Each structure stands twice: as structure tokens, then as C-alpha cells.
Amino acid sequence: MDRTQIPVLVTGGAGYIGSHAVLALQDAGWPVGVIDNLSTGFRFAVPQGVPFYEGDIEDGALLDRIFAEQGMGGGRGAVMHFAGSIVVPESVADPLGYYHNNTVKSRALIESAVRAGVPHFIFSSTAATYGMPEVSPVDENTPRAPINPYGWSKLMTEQMLADTAAAGHGMNYCALRYFNVAGADPDGRSGQSTAGATHLIKVAVEAALGKRDHVSVFGTDYDTPDGTGVRDYIHVSDLAAAHVLALEALIEAPGRSLTMNCGYGRGFSVLEVLDALDRLTNAPIERRYAQRRPGDPGSLVSDPTRIRATLPWTPRFDDLETIISHALAWERRLDELRRSDAANG
Structure with missing residues (x-):
């Protein structure tokens, strides 16, 4: 497989996880382009030299042009789809907005591909x-x-991909179900x-740097060792590496989806x-204790058996303090980058 001949379009590539996927692809030698409407992303997050298209994944004419310009189509290339909305309470308050942004637009993107x-x-x-989960x-x-529109909007897109692959349209796919993503690029990019x-980790490092005056702890009576919620935190760079390995797996077995x-x-x-x-x-930092939030499970931890058996994925940053230290270092740089981004329009 000559990865230098397989172009990849990253949707939402100016956002948090998407920008790290762009870095991972670029570091590994894949040709990569980005589409992002910058509603929550930042132009500074896209590395120099990476083709950038400001626009919406619902715009079929734009996608047709991007695919042509990037040499994608006709059995060549891949889409990594990160564009979407991710705030659970916001999805409850605006379900139709979430179904449109996460499901309807994903359908349009799949159709274009x-x-x-x-x-x-x-x-x-x-x-x-x-x-x-029980x-x-x-x-x-x-x-x-x-239990919320955010989760449903993502599950609906998984189903659309499964049905599209089963219909014989020449596409295979990989759906990666994230647990709690945190941290930042170790090189500060x-x-x-x-x-x-x-x-939580983003909120906490903001509080540590004086951008918030406290951190709220929602629930202290869960059936966990200290009564607070337990989560599986994965470093964003390890997650990005998993995407690259998943892409390789799809290319090597075009009849298989994951x-x-x-x-x-x-x-x-x-x-x-x-x-x-x-430490x-x-x-x-100040901690303020509050009641549980509706819909928060006491413990949500991944069983990674399948991904470790399917991909040659060896996490590099499986350490809580490393994850937090990288998030902290990024937060210290962020104000400068925002000022630069604003100055550059």
C-alpha cells in the first residue's frame, strides 16, 4: 500500500479531534485535505500546507469539487468524518438542530462520497x-x-453507513466509538x-489557570470507590493514531467494515x-459539590479487546498525568493562538 497515493478528506479538521487526525495523517505521509465551516473549529488548527476548504459537508457541489481537486473518487481515497455537534445538554434542548447537523448532514456527506x-x-x-449501560x-x-438526541444522532449515522456498505455501493467503513477524549498534541501543535x-479535564485545566473560579463535581454518591463518576480517558493523539490504523485496515480488506x-x-x-x-x-483548585446530572452513569469504561485484536494499536500516552499535563500545556498557549487567529481574520 502506497499511502502517498491515497488522499484523505477530514471533515471537521479544524476542530479538536479532527485536527489531531490531520496531524497523524500528515506525520505518516498521507495526502490530506480539510473541510470545516469553522462554527466551532479554528483556522489555526489546520497545519500550513494542508488544503483547507471553508464550507459545509451538506454542500454537495462543494464536496464534488473537493473530491475532484484532491484526486478522490473512482475507487480512490477516504473520508474521515469528525464534523458534528457534541454537547449532550445542548442536544436535549435543541434535538432537531442535532439531528440536522449530525444525521442529515452526515447523510449528505455519505451520498456525496x-x-x-x-x-x-x-x-x-x-x-x-x-x-x-448496565x-x-x-x-x-x-x-x-x-438516552439523548446526541447519542441517537450518532447511532443513526452508524446505521446509515452499515446499510450503505450492505447495499453494495463499493464503500466500507469504520465506526469508532469514543469514550472520554482528553489531552493535546505532545508537540503543542x-x-x-x-x-x-x-x-472535565478541559474544565479543570481552565480552572487551574484562573479561567474559571471552580470545578463542579456532579454527584458524590455513585457506587464507585470514592462516590464520584468514573470515566475512561483516552489521549487524543492515541485516538488519532487509531484512526490512521483503521484506515489502513479498511484499505487492506475492502470487503470488511468495522x-x-x-x-x-x-x-x-x-x-x-x-x-x-x-499534584x-x-x-x-476549588471543588464545588452538586447533585448528579440526569443521564450520567456512575461508571463508563471501555472494553478495548476488539480494537487491540483488530489493529496494531499500542497507545503511547496511557497515563492520566501525561494526559492532563499535555492539556495544561496547550491551555497555556491557547490565548496567544486565539489572538493570532483573530488578527489573521
């Missing part, structure tokens, strides 16, 4: 497709039972930049995360 003859599709899915760790055979983020969890198989509680950050900064 099929029309052009792009043979491989990798989809950014989520553990939210499992809803409130078991932990969670494997891929755990019943999918989303990208990180989580979205304002108003709700992910669905895999992305996590380490080990969980940390909210208090363990905050304790680790306090790194030697400046404890």
Missing part, C-alpha cells in the same frame, strides 16, 4: 450510543440504547480550543482527575 466513488469512510462515533467495562455487543467546553470502542479499559474518578491536576500544579 458514494456518488464520487470514494471507497473508505471512517466515522467519529461515541460511547453515548450505549446510553446507560455493565462496565462496555464492549461493542452491549445494547445500544441512547493542537489541543482542545473550544470556548465553554464541558469535558465498529470498535476507543478507550484504554481503565477508569478514573472525578476526584482522581482533580487530585492528579493538583501537577501544586495549587489546588
Whole structure:
């Protein structure tokens, strides 16, 4: 396989996870382009020299042009699809907006890829497709039972991909169900930049740097060792590496599609995360205890057996303090990058 001859289009490539996938692809020698409408992404997150198209994945004419310009189609190339909305409470408040942005637009993207003859599709899915699982760790055979529009919107897209592949359109796919993504590129090239983020580690490092005055701890009475929620935190660069390996697997077996969890198989509680950050900064942040949030399971940990058996994936950053330290280093650089991005329009 000559990866230099297989172009990849990354949707949402100016966002958090998408930008790390672009870096991983670029580092490994794949030709890569990015489409992003910059609704939540940042132009500075796209490396110099990577073709960038500001626009929407629902725009079929634009996608036709991108595929042609990038040499994709006719049985050549791949789409990595990260574009979408991800805030669970927001999806509850605006379900139709989420179904449009995450499901309707994904349908349009899939249709454009099929029309052009792009043979491989990798989809950014989520553990939210499992809803409130009764078991932990969670494997891929755990019943999918989303409890919010965000989870449903992602599961619907998984189903569209499965049906498209089964219909004989010459496309195979991989759906990667993420657990809790955190951290930043170890070389400081990208990180989580979205304002108003709700992910614990992002919120905590903002508090450590004085951008928030406290961190809320939602629920202290779960059936966990310290009573707070337990989650499987995966470093974003390890996640990006899994996408590249998944792409290789799709190319090597064009008749096979894959669905895999992305996590380490080990969980940390909210208090363990905050304790680790306090150790790194030697400046404890204020914790405010609150009631549980509706829909938050006590423990959500991945069973990574399938991904480790299917891909030659060896995580490099499977360490909580490493994940937090990379997130902290990125947060310290972020204000400067935002100022530069604003100045450059």
C-alpha cells in the first residue's frame, strides 16, 4: 500500500479531534485535505500546507469539487468524518438542530462520497450510543440504547453507513466509538480550543489557570470507590493514531467494515482527575459539590479487546498525568493562538 497515493478528506479538521487526525495523517505521509465551516473549529488548527476548504459537508457541489481537486473518487481515497455537534445538554434542548447537523448532514456527506466513488469512510462515533449501560467495562455487543438526541444522532449515522456498505455501493467503513477524549498534541501543535467546553479535564485545566473560579463535581454518591463518576480517558493523539490504523485496515480488506470502542479499559474518578491536576500544579483548585446530572452513569469504561485484536494499536500516552499535563500545556498557549487567529481574520 502506497499511502502517498491515497488522499484523505477530514471533515471537521479544524476542530479538536479532527485536527489531531490531520496531524497523524500528515506525520505518516498521507495526502490530506480539510473541510470545516469553522462554527466551532479554528483556522489555526489546520497545519500550513494542508488544503483547507471553508464550507459545509451538506454542500454537495462543494464536496464534488473537493473530491475532484484532491484526486478522490473512482475507487480512490477516504473520508474521515469528525464534523458534528457534541454537547449532550445542548442536544436535549435543541434535538432537531442535532439531528440536522449530525444525521442529515452526515447523510449528505455519505451520498456525496458514494456518488464520487470514494471507497473508505471512517466515522467519529461515541460511547453515548450505549446510553446507560448496565455493565462496565462496555464492549461493542452491549445494547445500544441512547438516552439523548446526541447519542441517537450518532447511532443513526452508524446505521446509515452499515446499510450503505450492505447495499453494495463499493464503500466500507469504520465506526469508532469514543469514550472520554482528553489531552493535546505532545508537540503543542493542537489541543482542545473550544470556548465553554464541558469535558472535565478541559474544565479543570481552565480552572487551574484562573479561567474559571471552580470545578463542579456532579454527584458524590455513585457506587464507585470514592462516590464520584468514573470515566475512561483516552489521549487524543492515541485516538488519532487509531484512526490512521483503521484506515489502513479498511484499505487492506475492502470487503470488511468495522465498529470498535476507543478507550484504554481503565477508569478514573472525578476526584482522581482533580487530585492528579493538583499534584501537577501544586495549587489546588476549588471543588464545588452538586447533585448528579440526569443521564450520567456512575461508571463508563471501555472494553478495548476488539480494537487491540483488530489493529496494531499500542497507545503511547496511557497515563492520566501525561494526559492532563499535555492539556495544561496547550491551555497555556491557547490565548496567544486565539489572538493570532483573530488578527489573521
